[in-house]
Amino acid sequence: MSNIALPAIDQSTINKKEYIFKKLKKLTSSENVLSHEAEIKPYETDALSAYKQKPLCVVLPENTEEISNILKFCYKENIKVIPRGAGTGLSGGSLPLQDAVLISLTKFNKILEIDFENTCVIAQPGVTNLSITHAVQHKGFYYAPDPSSQLACSIGGNVAENSGGVHSLKYGTTTNNIFGVEIVLMDGTICRLGGKTLDQEGYDILGLICGSEGLLGVITEVTVKILKKPQTVRAALIGFPSHEDGGNCVSEIIANGIVPAGMEIMDKALIIATDNFSKAGYPRNAELLLIVELDGTASEVDELIKKVSEISKKNNSLNIKISKNEAERLSFWIGRKAAFPACGAMAPDYYCMDGSIPRGKLAAALKEINELSKKYNLPVANCFHAGDGNLHPLIMFDGNKEEELKKTEEFGAEILKMCVRFGGVLTGEHGVGVEKRELMCEMFNDNDIQQQLSIKKSLDNKNLLNPGKVYPILRKCAEEGRVHVHRGEEKFPDIPRF
Amino acid sequence: MSTEEKKNFQTFQDSNNAYKPLDEREASNFIKEVYSKNLPIEIIGTNSKNFIGNKLQCAKVLDLSNLSGIVEYLPEELYIKVKACTPLSLIEKALEKNNQQLAFEPIDFGYIKNFKSNKGTAAGQLSCNFSGSRRFKTGSIRDHVLGFRGINGKGDIIKSGGTVVKNVTGYDLSKLVTGSFGTLVVLTEITFKVLPVKDSINTIAIYSEDSKIVTKLFDQLLSSSNEISGSVYIPNEPKNNNYTINREKILKFNDLKSEEPFLALRIEGSKKSIEERSKEIFKELELQKMKTSILDFYQSKLFWEKINSIELFSGTKNNLLRAVIPPAKSLDLMKHLKNNFKYYIDWCGSLFWLEVLDNENEKIEEIKSIVVKLGGYLTIIKYSENFTSDIDLFTINDTRLLLSKKIKESFDPKNLLNPGKMYREV
Numbered sequence A: 001m002s003n004i005a006l007p008a009i010d011q012s013t014i015n016k017k018e019y020i021f022k023k024l025k026k027l028t029s030s031e032n033v034l035s036h037e038a039e040i041k042p043y044e045t046d047a048l049s050a051y052k053q054k055p056l057c058v059v060l061p062e063n064t065e066e067i068s069n070i071l072k073f074c075y076k077e078n079i080k081v082i083p084r085g086a087g088t089g090l091s092g093g094s095l096p097l098q099d100a101v102l103i104s105l106t107k108f109n110k111i112l113e114i115d116f117e118n119t120c121v122i123a124q125p126g127v128t129n130l131s132i133t134h135a136v137q138h139k140g141f142y143y144a145p146d147p148s149s150q151l152a153c154s155i156g157g158n159v160a161e162n163s164g165g166v167h168s169l170k171y172g173t174t175t176n177n178i179f180g181v182e183i184v185l186m187d188g189t190i191c192r193l194g195g196k197t198l199d200q201e202g203y204d205i206l207g208l209i210c211g212s213e214g215l216l217g218v219i220t221e222v223t224v225k226i227l228k229k230p231q232t233v234r235a236a237l238i239g240f241p242s243h244e245d246g247g248n249c250v251s252e253i254i255a256n257g258i259v260p261a262g263m264e265i266m267d268k269a270l271i272i273a274t275d276n277f278s279k280a281g282y283p284r285n286a287e288l289l290l291i292v293e294l295d296g297t298a299s300e301v302d303e304l305i306k307k308v309s310e311i312s313k314k315n316n317s318l319n320i321k322i323s324k325n326e327a328e329r330l331s332f333w334i335g336r337k338a339a340f341p342a343c344g345a346m347a348p349d350y351y352c353m354d355g356s357i358p359r360g361k362l363a364a365a366l367k368e369i370n371e372l373s374k375k376y377n378l379p380v381a382n383c384f385h386a387g388d389g390n391l392h393p394l395i396m397f398d399g400n401k402e403e404e405l406k407k408t409e410e411f412g413a414e415i416l417k418m419c420v421r422f423g424g425v426l427t428g429e430h431g432v433g434v435e436k437r438e439l440m441c442e443m444f445n446d447n448d449i450q451q452q453l454s455i456k457k458s459l460d461n462k463n464l465l466n467p468g469k470v471y472p473i474l475r476k477c478a479e480e481g482r483v484h485v486h487r488g489e490e491k492f493p494d495i496p497r498f
Numbered sequence B: 001m002s003t004e005e006k007k008n009f010q011t012f013q014d015s016n017n018a019y020k021p022l023d024e025r026e027a028s029n030f031i032k033e034v035y036s037k038n039l040p041i042e043i044i045g046t047n048s049k050n051f052i053g054n055k056l057q058c059a060k061v062l063d064l065s066n067l068s069g070i071v072e073y074l075p076e077e078l079y080i081k082v083k084a085c086t087p088l089s090l091i092e093k094a095l096e097k098n099n100q101q102l103a104f105e106p107i108d109f110g111y112i113k114n115f116k117s118n119k120g121t122a123a124g125q126l127s128c129n130f131s132g133s134r135r136f137k138t139g140s141i142r143d144h145v146l147g148f149r150g151i152n153g154k155g156d157i158i159k160s161g162g163t164v165v166k167n168v169t170g171y172d173l174s175k176l177v178t179g180s181f182g183t184l185v186v187l188t189e190i191t192f193k194v195l196p197v198k199d200s201i202n203t204i205a206i207y208s209e210d211s212k213i214v215t216k217l218f219d220q221l222l223s224s225s226n227e228i229s230g231s232v233y234i235p236n237e238p239k240n241n242n243y244t245i246n247r248e249k250i251l252k253f254n255d256l257k258s259e260e261p262f263l264a265l266r267i268e269g270s271k272k273s274i275e276e277r278s279k280e281i282f283k284e285l286e287l288q289k290m291k292t293s294i295l296d297f298y299q300s301k302l303f304w305e306k307i308n309s310i311e312l313f314s315g316t317k318n319n320l321l322r323a324v325i326p327p328a329k330s331l332d333l334m335k336h337l338k339n340n341f342k343y344y345i346d347w348c349g350s351l352f353w354l355e356v357l358d359n360e361n362e363k364i365e366e367i368k369s370i371v372v373k374l375g376g377y378l379t380i381i382k383y384s385e386n387f388t389s390d391i392d393l394f395t396i397n398d399t400r401l402l403l404s405k406k407i408k409e410s411f412d413p414k415n416l417l418n419p420g421k422m423y424r425e426v
Helices: A011-015 A019-025 A037-043 A064-077 A129-139 A157-159 A207-210 A241-256 A268-278 A299-312 A326-337 A338-344 A359-376 A402-419 A437-443 A446-459 B003-015 B026-038 B088-097 B110-112 B122-128 B173-177 B211-222 B270-284 B295-309 B327-337 B361-371 B398-411
Strands: A057-059 A080-084 A101-102 A110-117 A120-121 A179-184 A189-195 A218-225 A232-241 A261-266 A286-296 A319-322 A349-352 A379-383 A389-395 A485-486 B041-044 B060-063 B069-075 B081-085 B100-102 B147-153 B159-162 B186-196 B200-207 B228-234 B262-269 B291-295 B317-325 B342-346 B351-356 B375-383
Touching: A011 A019, A011 B186, A019 A057, A019 A064, A019 A157, A037 A057, A064 A101, A064 A179, A064 A218, A080 A218, A101 A286, A110 A129, A110 B342, A120 A129, A129 A157, A157 A218, A157 B069, A179 A207, A189 A207, A189 B398, A207 B173, A207 B398, A232 A241, A232 A299, A232 A326, A241 A261, A241 A286, A241 A299, A241 A359, A261 A268, A261 A326, A268 A286, A268 A326, A268 A338, A268 A379, A286 A299, A286 A326, A299 A319, A299 B003, A299 B270, A326 A338, A326 A402, A338 A349, A338 A379, A338 A389, A338 B398, A349 A402, A359 A379, A359 A389, A437 A446, A446 B159, A446 B173, A446 B398, B003 B159, B026 B060, B026 B147, B026 B159, B026 B186, B026 B317, B069 B088, B088 B122, B122 B186, B147 B173, B159 B173, B200 B270, B211 B262, B211 B327, B228 B295, B262 B270, B262 B295, B270 B398, B291 B295, B317 B361, B327 B342, B327 B351, B351 B361
Parallel strands: A057 A101, A080 A101, B041 B060
Antiparallel strands: A110 A120, A120 A218, A179 A189, A179 A218, A232 A286, A232 A319, A261 A286, A261 A379, A349 A389, A349 A485, A379 A389, B069 B081, B081 B186, B100 B186, B147 B159, B147 B186, B200 B262, B200 B291, B228 B262, B228 B342, B317 B351, B317 B375, B342 B351
8 A cells, every 4th residue: 555645633533533423423323424443444445545544434424414514513623524425536535534534425326306408417416427327318318428437436526526538528527517516515504506507607616616526515416417319429440550640640630620529549558458358359450549439410420430531541540440330339449448457457556647638749648658668667558538638548567566666656657747748737537636636736836726725725714624635735746646456456446447 | 026017017106097017927016016005906908898797996907908919829739828818809810710719609798888899808708708609509618718827816826727628637717717707816818728610500590479389499409419509589579769779670681580589590510411400400390380491601600690799789778687597497587578678588598688778777676586586697787877776786695605705815815806896795
């Protein structure tokens, strides 16, 4: 397990833990407060399992009023609070603290209203992303943001992390797909932001809350926008002889006025690994594979497929395969979705990075990552959300060799710094959490960070809600930033990640 | 402060004119100065929308019009970075050369103010967050601001976001600043997402004065997979000479019977795709039973420009209101308005632009309470000379006001930037 600096432990909280348990049981019910070692162990980490810490206790409230009362009590008693959704986050955003009460939202698991007329669904935060689509698909609707963990991740967690997915290039991330939330502030104040209208008047506090990683309030209800499914969806598999050709093709597709629903790339290491793993039928002779998905009306998709094929040929594509039907389209994605597990089969351990760069720098980024791979003598496999410039390099290493873990950490930090140098940002979609916290100063200066901390202070003046996340504790650029997977023992290893 | 800057600042102090910084650093120094002296400031650009919001009486005026120009435009990366007061017309001209447009549809308030086009500046558009007809389909300004640089109320230069689509690390301040009417930061640089312009446009006009039919059409269009990018309803106008202009003068098109109430919907894409979707829409909405007409590319382009310039209310001396409600509530609001008001509906049933006569000010409060009851909000965009009501120009509730005050204080602890522009307390 990696070490990381966490906020100073408040011994007075630990000293009065029996009093805290007793009070919490009164504010909800006895069975909703877990404090025994075995009960709280499952909550000691989220999907960034490199970091583990048991909380003081876990509370499973059942309604907003209970949350409000729990927060009021914690605020009065100066007790830290960590909110947690499904625990599938990859940046340690819900890593507990020894002196903190962990509020799990798993009992908030109901869809409260489906309103087709206003194209929205009101859900409690513990409802999974995919079950929203399941609830509305009988009328041809769906919820657009599709993080690959959508089977398990919760909508509240999606709001906290501003989750994206393969289709965010065209349909945006969570922040572009929600109408409103109900949140409870650290002092217990219940606020409704937005509703069923487009935009809201006054400060866009909804926009502030979305992506705030549980630092500003506990989300207790989410109103999401639903969309009608496109009439036609088709995908193209395109192989390239070099990274440059593939990178140029991505830029040229966009420059030609085409905005695909999704545009993904994988390098040779992953083409082979995923093809071995899932028999997806990928072009094994290619150095780079591009998957382009296009949607719209039938004739529109036909026109776009034709244009994409022409651009690919111009950029020296080796082969182009267009999906003929829905089954074939889905088969194109099988390998891509298996990228992470396939990587797990190639090496004892891997670190998953998450950074974002301008599209035009894709080839340069791949080149630099490969050079770094040689420098550190560690193999790396790359899969990118190319349309968004969102990188997920997977560094392979053997965690049993101490020096390799350290080298991997240095390698990972260099990749994230490269992202910032290329004009990108530290995180595409996994959030900052504890993972990239100390790298924030690569992107932001003191003024920027101070302004963000002032906002935090204005809504949580005692810094009790999810402290130690997002903003540097050490205030120096520590070299961190990865998801550690040992022999496939990632938390929820069966959930696809991409 | 350099000697030159000191001289510039001194001249401003002596003459009491608006201070016009040449760059971000000068603006930052100015705010540091007013911060130390507790002087509230009004922030202005080119004044294209200065009639919106509460009137300010500030000790000083900060004129940002010198901060103008395109900093970086990368068409293949789908973004444009501009200085805050870059005229929108200049931005649109640059994008047009690459067959691109802003990812949001801007609103032109020039006709309301002065009978001619004036979309103002990048910062002005961002500060208001009023988006045009494409909003319900593609998002508003807040959805397409990738990043910004600006100065907070203490004079600190801050930034947020970036130039990439997945742009947010830390809190998403770009969203917070959008629609804040200059009360949180003085903007100095903005990065907008841009998108390709669709090959062609077509508009189908459907004639009906039956509000039930109209709202049913809105409902069907909102749930349609035929990707409608605009849907507006222009009802009958009340007969009253107190309106500055009437619809038949503004909406004069060969293929539009503008004297009749009609719903217009916009289809954008390749010609083939438009043709295919038009057919689908006719089937989906059963339009063969209704009276319709088609506006071709040129007529369509002009028609939607007029809609997004709110030209139907050009030069109005009356009150102009903007109400946003859940789309399924449009029938309720229409029933209330009947033919007693001049109004039209945009955003597929969600957005009502509405004129209230100068001598009927008391009706504003009544409409606002209905809008709020329907789950919406109302903004008094322009108020008439005789407007005396103490009604808030913007809608807010107590909890959100409390939060807004806290957020305002975190950016502008002394309440110096456009104080009271939106709410008296913020």
